[in-house]
Amino acid sequence: DYRRGGYHAVRIGDAFKNGRYVVQSKLGWGHFSTVWLGWDTQKSRYVALKVQKSAQHYTESAMDEITILQQVAEGDPEDQKCVVKLLDHFKHSGPNGQHVCMVFEYLGDNLLTLIKYSDYRGLPIHRVKEICINILQGLDYLHRQLSIIHTDLKPENILLLSVIDPSKDPIKSKTPLILPNSRDKSSIESAVSRLNANMGRETSAAKRAILEREGIKMGSRSTRQNLLASADLRCKLVDFGNACWTHKQFTTDIQTRQYRCPEVVLGSKYSTSADLWSFACICFELATGDVLFDPLNGDSDVHFQDHLALMMELLGMMPRKIALGGRYSRDFFNKFGDLRHIRRLRFWPLNKVLVEKYKFSERDASELTEFLVPILDFVPEKRPTAAQCLLHPWINRIPCSLEPNQAQETQNSQKKRDKDEKEAMEIGMRN
Ligand code: ATP
Ligand code: MG
Ligand code: MG
16 A cells, blocks of 8 residues: 555654654554654644545545544534544645645544453443443534534544543653654664653553553453543544535445444435444443444445344344335345345344343343444434433433432442452452
8 A cells, every 4th residue: 555646654753744743653544544643843742643645536535534624623612522633734745646644633542442451341331431421422513513424433433532641651741752853863763762662562652651550461350440440531533534414425335334324234315323323333342342243244235134134133123114215225135124145033132142142230231222222223313313312311320310429439439349359359360
């Protein structure tokens, strides 16, 4: 992909926009871009620099992304809506062509990394709720205020806010690790080795910082307990590269496979409720560490039918009107609304999956099921909106049902239990 029309080869120490942004390290990448930690020499702060591939198609897509990001930022001057802030944008010419660059506030790790920390066992349920609240706040803002559909909601596109005290965080401390114009080889090399020493080659900066702050050793058995005990997590939605408006859509081919809603698989019309389907998939994944629907990878009828079969095994038969209502319906379903290629469905409802496979208590399982199943309605119009989800008891039961003092006490005793559990485990490990 590092050829004409593709990615720009960025190196540590490279400067962008006439020396304003100096690259410190790599943060991530996607199909459209690479993303870098940059130092903004003008404002003395860290930023994330997204450098788009250069082909015409990517440039056009980046311009749409910028239009949407600007609208998103304009409507949220107080920075309360759980969406990433675009700070600047410009074009950069390189050997592979001209690349649109976007400058964002620097955020932490994505949710997939958080799921990995749990050894794919899922996060404590109160953690899941905290994260869900932020995702829903972001969606409510996009949907209700801006009529924007994200269309690519997945754990990789939701980033944690760094919760670390900046003075203790090597990456947020006020001096950049790589100084602008330090282009001679030896100073770059020494800065890179300082960076690597600080962050570790494999672990990203934010991950490392969070781990250090929580005293977590990678792969240790206490990861789960430590996550449970850490301060409030907050997150924001990123990657508006595929976003559109309800009244101006660019394509029918949206969403990443596992998070794709039935109306999109079937080629029916979609709207903001498509994001809610993805949200429910993410919520399940945070709680269990497993993908909710993991259909066979491929683009033939058989693969799509596999996905539809998984949905029906969990949620029951699709209403005939929905099943037969899409452009591709007849490729997948016969006139009775049965799948053409997959005859026997093994029904396993969500409630039972949570208890039998993921060892949830009956109560936790039924509460989560009551929250998720309506969001996974096959009829898009019947799904609750993000605003309605925020009012659901699963999300806001504790603040509503407890007096402030009681809530505090519950939190304290929970903290004490966690501490005791952690100590017991450490003693156990030492012995
Ligand atoms: P996709 O293939 O999902 O369309 P993309 O090329 O559009 O990806 P993004 O999803 O915007 O790119 O960014 C890629 C990755 O870079 C993210 O998953 C995240 O890990 C990292 N990243 C993006 N923005 C930021 C930011 N503001 N702060 C820190 N890391 C970021
Ligand atoms: Mg992405
Ligand atoms: Mg994208």
